[in-house]
Amino acid sequence: MSPDAPSSGPVAAIPPTDGLKECTVTTEGTFGPAQGSAQEGGPELVQLLTPEGERREHPDYTFDLDDEAIRGFYRDMVLTRRIDSEATALQRQGELGIWASLLGQEAAQIGSARATRAQDFIFPSYREHGVAWCRDIDPLALTSMFRGVDHGAWDPGAVNFHLYTIVIGAQTLHATGYAMGIQKDGCVGTGDPDRDTAVMVYFGDGASAQGDVNEAFIWSSVFNAPVVFFLQNNQWAISAPSEKQSRIPLYRRSSGFGFPGVRVDGNDVLACYAVTKAALQQAREGGGPSLVEAFTYRMGAHTTTDDPTRYRLQAELEHWKHKDPLARVKAYLTRNGLVDADFFAELEREADELAERVRSGTRAMPEPNLAELFDLVYAEGTPELQEQQRWYTEYHASFHDAASAEVAR
Amino acid sequence: MSPDAPSSGPVAAIPPTDGLKECTVTTEGTFGPAQGSAQEGGPELVQLLTPEGERREHPDYTFDLDDEAIRGFYRDMVLTRRIDSEATALQRQGELGIWASLLGQEAAQIGSARATRAQDFIFPSYREHGVAWCRDIDPLALTSMFRGVDHGAWDPGAVNFHLYTIVIGAQTLHATGYAMGIQKDGCVGTGDPDRDTAVMVYFGDGASAQGDVNEAFIWSSVFNAPVVFFLQNNQWAISAPSEKQSRIPLYRRSSGFGFPGVRVDGNDVLACYAVTKAALQQAREGGGPSLVEAFTYRMGAHTTTDDPTRYRLQAELEHWKHKDPLARVKAYLTRNGLVDADFFAELEREADELAERVRSGTRAMPEPNLAELFDLVYAEGTPELQEQQRWYTEYHASFHDAASAEVAR
């Protein structure tokens, strides 16, 4: 469904933990944002492409792919955004129960997901439509879940991409356990690029406050498990600003657990790619866990049922619009003459097609069949459930028969 | 039951978070102890009294009490140890179901507890017999719990000392909530030494791995709650060495949450006093939470049912015997002529008396009365429980009547 970015090339090192920045939070006063430029991401932010579309150098991280790859990233982001807006529209039309938009987080997701290798296993939260895209998950598998047709429709083991997890933070422990399994399988630090494997797990700024997430930090560091914690700090957990979850920048959380943390410009797809690639490589080589905080912004509502005007200012959104993750890549590509008008026209056509497919495919979905579920609860079915299934099936049939009879009368 | 140490005097500052030591853990290899001198506590250890009984200066912390206070600490430690050994003996004799010994942790507990003020609220774990001592809890209230007569027999609100908490880590959240209540009551940062209040919560190296404890770190830092997290790192969580819970020294955990952490020699009562006092003062002044890691050693078994020979070497214990928290104070007092033979004789007599009181008091405890408990579950009783109580009481009576009849027959 979309090309894989190459995953070889030189690897920038994740700064070791002894490179920890000094902690500048004041200990006085009540809670509130860390002093300084939290809104802007702070000076510690790794950025390789500015909002204006200019490339930047960074001492530790280099973007090592060619412009073709950047065109690919752009395509990924445009198509993902289109899926997202189409799904949002479908929800408004009553076709989906709810939709969690990734608007604004495309770079964080595409950059990081493209940095994985096929054997790496990914644990998403519930907003990772861009990551799903990179793992060739049919967008209809996403809309079917938000429509209420199923709870997840792909085989995680077949695509190395787990189902969405809705209970906040729970998946970070699953990822850690999976990474421990990789270790046991001897798939870390062998030097064989097809064998060495990492896990990446996505979670949010809100999730960082859950006990499970912090336990995952402990387990992964104690066992030195090959897992990259990819924190999309989109500034909000529904109505709670990220200062509600931590009084210092979140990337520094890992320092308390003894593993490295980096803050990357989450709206810069090049930087997200480069930083994540380094973190994954460290994990595969046996260097253990790391935390990547992608500093980004949730440009839409929390979900389609949310009303952000109740808790945040329009000005904040306007501010972040200037940092749109797609705009800067477009600027880079056009300014440097790396694309022509055809490129955009073709992409537009592709997006239209995709949108149409999502639209019609979602509308055409068959209703779920409750009777089937009785067979899916256990690998080894139980007489009790079989009995309930039998009852339900008969009841259902009799009821519908009765209803037809009623109509016929 | 024992004199309060004065709580005024100049206050050493807790080093601010920007004084964080650099992180020296290597990220290679699998889990294991942090490199270097974890066993010894590391160079970051605050020590004011050496194992040989010599006073030491520290740039940040000064012990500001007189020798009378040190004699008082010594008395506290001796008597606490005596309670402990008596309780251990009582368990061996079948009088207690179990006992969790504090052997080796006397300095950590007495030093920290004596640094509190009466209005400060303390949340213990289940091994804080020394802290309980400082809060004038009758040792019989401790043995009654370990005997199985009750789950805790004092009124926490009356002595500002909560009941023992057995579920690991749960009390750290209670402490944080209590501290938030103190803030709401306006009892922080007023400058009034009788009004400003802090909370201290005790937990172990093992507990540091629980989600609840890490959530408590988040809440307390986000709300800047006046709470001191007093971590007794006694090196073991039953059979798990502390490296199983963290790959870097535990005092550094707090850096990831944006508040200060200090490692103190947990076998040095002077240092424990000085560091805790500073941390409490910071909390009372509105400076927010801090973490004190008392680096100590569990010289006994985990509890009387444990067999440490299965998992640790005798040599380790021997090594720590040289650091006994009581021995160094005794050495200091004698070497400097601050006590005479009478002091020790009197203390010995006092300890014997206390032991006898614990022994006979424990043996004489009345059995618990199940019928009473029905009234204690709810503030507003329920007809259901009253009915069960009635049934039980009648049944019990009839059964005992029948039994007597049987005997009579």
Add this chain to the structure above:
Amino acid sequence: MTQLTLAKALNAGMRRAMEGNPKVIVMGEDVGKLGGVFRVTDGLQKDFGEARVIDTPLAESGIIGTAVGLAMRGYRPVCEIQFDGFVYPAYDQIVSQVAKMRVRSRGKVTLPVVIRIPYGGGIGAVEHHSESPEAYFAHTAGLKVVTCGNPSDAYWMIQQAIASDDPVIFFEPKRRYHDKAEVNTELSAPPVPLHASQIVRDGTDATLLCYGPMVKTCLAAAEAAEQDGQHLAVVDLRTLSPFDLGPVYELVRRTGRVIVVHEAPITGGLGAELAARITQECFFSLEAPVLRVGGFDLPYPPARAEEEYLPDLDRVLDAVDRVLAY
């Protein structure tokens, strides 16, 4: 008398409790500016300030664990758990701390903590947003568990729960949040005790026992059955721990037939406890075994299958036919 939705009635009840006692505080995820995802706490932070209406970090164990500490300090926390499926991270704090603190301390520590949980299905939500975990709590000694089925009860019961010195798990039937009805907010005292069940419809042929979201369903079923000449009584249990079954036993003795209806999966649900007690108490009056209508023993299904999963009017009537056939 005023017309209120169930959600607004809860809001008004909390407001009144907060006005009446400065120690009452509200805490939870998004309860502040947003007013909660269901707007049940709408406007409270604006009027009572951030010190009394606390937007918390995203951590349920933290919410309940700190509420314990706040209660020990003299506050009366009203905690919101955002959805039924998210109460489990707080389960340890609820079961091992909240429930046990009073007996542990031999009555010295009382914890007047209210834990509000929007529960049940029928709103077309994704996974974890439609569960009915009440049996987990009713089986836990030391907790009290109640649920409201209409706006008037919502208004009064939330105040009674807050006034209670015992920890109360307060289940709110989320699919009834927008149901509107008269609420007499003028009364100076609650019209019904907190721990009382209510006969909401009298009948002679069989008794329907229900609570929360199923009260409306059962009343509709009774209405429909009336057309067929079946006279069904309906009891809104309201209190799930302790139960108040005196009125139920009386009805059962009269009707001889009982059906318990709840959304929770049948196995181990409260229907089992009710059936067991009623059978024990009214053994010789029963013409038929107590029947149970509930969710199947499946994890809650995808939303578009929930209507098939949940008890509805037809499933209740089907059970009525079966119970009357004995």
Add this chain to the structure above:
Amino acid sequence: MTQLTLAKALNAGMRRAMEGNPKVIVMGEDVGKLGGVFRVTDGLQKDFGEARVIDTPLAESGIIGTAVGLAMRGYRPVCEIQFDGFVYPAYDQIVSQVAKMRVRSRGKVTLPVVIRIPYGGGIGAVEHHSESPEAYFAHTAGLKVVTCGNPSDAYWMIQQAIASDDPVIFFEPKRRYHDKAEVNTELSAPPVPLHASQIVRDGTDATLLCYGPMVKTCLAAAEAAEQDGQHLAVVDLRTLSPFDLGPVYELVRRTGRVIVVHEAPITGGLGAELAARITQECFFSLEAPVLRVGGFDLPYPPARAEEEYLPDLDRVLDAVDRVLAY
């Protein structure tokens, strides 16, 4: 044939499972060198290494959460929860993840995770070490719940649980750990299916239903009753989810009287579910309502009151008298 304690039988069963399948791993607090606080995993780390017998950090949610990931990677984790009262921090992972993963993934992900929980009272322990939380799990669709009452079952059932592709909550009656009995370890296959109940004593006057620690108690009660000319049948349920009630119904039809015995508090305990099902299935055969003998609806009491709190021979016999009086 060999004489084993229940604890040693579990150990031998796990050992055999580990020998038979390299993917079987054991994890939990203190399961390594210490061999667990009850020595149930004694020697396993020595023989199978640290990669397969994992001493974990002190965090129950972490134990179960990472077990989910390990299972997804192809492992078969056998998790030890140190005591019943410490399973609650893992409740969310168990109820929302372990139980639901298979249906969530429409059968794509199976989680062969065993969660071993020493449970029940009678050992004179401090708080949180004597609870019987089985109803919480049996009410959770997606889990299977079993418990063993004797060394032979312990030996076979732990192997069957490990071999099961479904998540199994495995309750171990801790006060029976040291009970010794014959175990035929030579059999090439388990003598009884995992999800089967067993009639351990036949009788005509009434049927005692029990499981885990109460099997021994009920057998002793039946023995004592025999002296008084009362012939009691005893069923060891063994499987609590799913139930296997076919043999029970047959017995009930014969005896007409039933008593369920468990340590857990009565209200909402499994006795309720059993009573409800039996009454529904055997309504016309019952001479008396199903009686329940269990713990009172109190948080578990201090150890020196536990004998008064727990069902014992006399409480069972008292119920026998009552049920026979109908």
